[in-house]
């Protein structure tokens with residue numbers, strides 16, 4: 001295979017794709033879906049475009065296998081988040097290449113994934129690889145605002161998606177050390193459960209010049225102080241235990257034994273405090289509460305009669321929503337109302353003893369010996385939740401080698417991907433697909 005030529009081809013496609021405006025809202029993903037359709041049509045790979053609402057397009061392409069095994073789905077999303085143009089060093093929608101990097105909104109999240117997944121189908125087709133399962137490609141709409149017009153819609157209306165045995169989606173990546181060597185392959189197999197609350201305090205309105213004891217803002221602030229200081233109990237899933245065990249060798253010697261058995265480690269008060277001061281670690285060992293919106297009053301000399309706050313809570317899969325809510329209510333006082341405004345289903349993580357996970361491990365062992373493949377519990381939400389709900393074993397893993405600095409450009413300024421990552425990503429995907437599907 002001529003990887004230089006394939007890299008050129010992928011780079012050209014990604015530039016074109018970034019130039020298509022798919023900022024959500026409004027999304028306009030139909031143009032992205034049409035872009036893919038042209039390419040698949042030219043390669044005679046069957047595909048179908050869906051448009052459940054005007055402009056909200058998604059596309060499914062199918063590379064047929066002999067049906068001996070159930071399909072594998074390569075998932076990506078077409079929409080992107082807005083960009084603050086004035087803070088970028090290049091136009092975020094021009095597809096500019098500079099010093100080996102392709103810049104643009106979607107360069108990492110998630111247009112590059114779409115391009116290498118498409119290229120993987122093209123490569124398997126051109127090489128006439130005999131497949132024992134269908135390889136599906138789905139580029140969906142609306143991931144950035146909840147998936148309602150994308151995967152959430154498609155999982156009910158496009159039967160072949162839910163029939164897949166496996167899916168690969170955005171999420172983890174190969175994380176690099178400062179010297180460019182691979183530190184770990186982070187593969188997420190589960191995510192936390194969304195449980196968002198609104199709390200409301202009522203009181204008596206009045207003149208700001210005459211403070212009184214029934215001020216809803218004061219009641220709310222005092223109650224929120226108790227809720228946000230709540231140290232929720234630890235709840236360690238096997239995947240999280242495994243994660244800490246795998247990263248233990250890289251820890252300072254004094255901490256290693258704590259990482260190796262994280263449940264025991266967390267019973268040490270000093271270590272527990274140290275560990276949970278890291279927001280990433282803290283988010284995977286317990287249910288969390290973030291106070292995100294505060295609303296009360298609109299004029300400086302008026303005491304309002306009502307004030308509200310929003311709490312973005314993320315629970316460990318399997319945590320009882322009922323018990324959690326009881327815990328919140330206990331810390332508020334009776335007269336403060338709580339309402340659940342948004343929640344996702346509590347789904348167990350996908351199993352790790354699978355062909356697909358082993359294929360990822362084999363690739364890692366060959367290309368980056370001694371680099372661990374680390375399972376992750378994502379604190380955020382991706383489209384994978386809709387697939388796991390249907391029993392599809394789903395891993396969130398982008399086959400890209402990224403530094404922490406590069407990762408931070410997702411949703412940020414100067415989002416970019418090293419062109420070499422497109423080569424690595426295509427190679428890895430093709431090898432994994434050959435492993436599990438050929």
Ligand SMILES: [Zn+2]
Nearest residue numbers: 109110143170
């Ligand atoms: Zn994304």
